[in-house]
Amino acid sequence: MNTWSISLSGISTVLSLELKQRIRSKKTFIALGVWFVFMGGITWLISQFFDVERSISGGEPQLSRWLFAMITMFVMGMCLLVAPVFSASSIVSDREHGVLATLQATKLSAVEIAAGKLISSWLVSLAFVVATIPYIAYAVWLGGVTLWQVCVVTMVVFVEVALICTIGLGWSAIASRAIISTVFTYLSVAFMTIITLIIFAAATAMTQTYEQVSDWRLPDSVARRYTAELNTWFAEQHSDNAAPPAPPLNECVWVQRDYAYNVTHTEYTWWLLLLDPFVIVADATPTSSFRYDGMALADDPLTVIKLAVRSTRIGESAGEDRCGTAQWYGDYYVQPRADGTFAIQRYGPHGSESPSISEATIIPESPFGGYNIDDPVWPWGMASNLLIAAVFFRLAVKRLAVPYGVLPTGQRVA
């Protein structure tokens, strides 16, 4: 049969049919108006936490970053709640109203009906995203948020809304009544956002072991020797282009910590967080964390989530890669640079001095196999979400394909 045959005109026929019904329903516009006012209220509340005037004049980007992050989370969350309304009833309510079978009897293929319904519920849900643009623009206007960040967030939200719409479509194809498919779609959203988080917490609690973690670093004796070399070098007078010695990283070894503690092996369970749309949007947004003492830190909610998820993937038991990151050697703060040299900064009695660049050295390949805090997790999350969407879409098409073989209980053809 023509279940999988697809034509643009077929999809647009179903799409325009669906959109006409939505556009002529006053309810859609009332909901959109309420939503716009509600999001305005949220934006106003968040901005009350900060001194907007000072933020603009003093060039403090923190307010806008917070505002942007909070709006992003809210838009995301509310879209996850709105999308099921438009998608979860699409097929089953047509079935209830007796109009589905007459469409199936036409030239339209199952995939055209499914795609038309999916796109329509997606577009209507996107109207709710678009309605928040003025508030996002406000965050951009305050500074601190780049247009690139806005674009990425918007794209991710678009995709996540499409995912929820597909899940709703799938349930609406299975369920015999609209109320059932709506409930199951909301349960799916709850599963992806909250329940996976609970499973993650429970599963992680079971991974604890009492062990001694090893770090990849210079042995204490070598570190002391290198500190002595630096002391000697900085005590001498040098010409401007002279370079202090680089740390002897070829002497790095695994050094076991001299204490044991309960290590949580989140590296076994981190993938449970992947399904969460909030994790994906937070991780995908190109926000900037900053480093302090080699530690990645954040001052806005999106980056906090991002760093939290990435650290769960790295896990505690991996120890620390002290040869690949900036380290203190006595009074010297030694930071690796991209070109194989190190910036060495002495903190003397009068505070820090300007850094000297070390001689170049060949950094041996780190045996440190674990992930880095800079490695993104969102591609995995996005891929798993798209896989789920594909499964649900296929399900919807299968359930729309005629002629019906075995009819599920409670389902009528017409």
Added chain:
Amino acid sequence: MTDGPALPSAAGLPASSAPAPGIFARQVRRTFGSVLAVADVSFVAPAGAVTALIGPNGSGKTTLLLMLAGLLRPDAGQINVAGFDMASHGYEARIRTGWMPDTLGTWDALSCAEIVTCYGQAYGMGKAFAAERARFMLERVYLAEYANAPARVLSRGQKQRLGLARALVHDPQVVLLDEPASGLDPRSRIELRDLLRALAEAGKTVLVSSHVLSELEEIADHSVFLQRGQSVDIRAIQRNITQRGWRLEALDPAALQAFLNAKNVPWRPGSAATTEVVVNLPNQESALALLKDAIAAGVPLHTIAPVSGRLEETYLSLDGERQ
């Protein structure tokens, strides 16, 4: 349907003048779980004729129509619609078929013209052509004045006519109508009858299921009887109908009754509103003999007519186990 906008051949539909095979079903069977909806149905509905599908509630009419419309797969048996085998070329058969379900749903937000246009587009027509075709179809079912009205304001009978316009929008070779007359007023029924006759004359295959047997008798060239999911051999039934009821009415009822008593013909009173009596007679010859005798005996007889139509007789003689 020979007039009106011509369908483009690009729509993949045969020209309306092309000779078309009708419907051919052999030993078709379909179950829903443990319920046997259609047990064993075989029939032929030729092109260029109206075929009536008759049977009590639950006899499998709707299920059979769903299979013919390409929406339901038979468990066993062979179906051939518009020259295509449903099992191997279901899509080709489906797009040449216009199916009108017994309960028609509509989209409340859309106008009648938009609904019919939408179905035209669903059959692959361009928007402008589909709109023109929709306007023509609405005129054809006398709904032109409601073209821009939302479907929800239509009465039940008007909705039926809208459903008919919708089912015929792509000028199908085979027309399947499930209870099209239900909810129609007498004038609309006559119009429906004319429309179906016109379709048959244009070479279409028309299959109509209905309970309004007197209507069907006037328009149907052939009849298919269904009983508990099985097609029934009509000739066998009609052979078994040994006696038909005849309605007699005279100016002097007492004289008629006395005549019948004298001739030893059993009779029973007919409709309460009249003075008529009903007698059972084996055939038309015996009716003629009785008429001659009555006139000869001076009974002022002015009416003699069969009580019901032939279809109704056949229908009632099915051991009608309604489910």
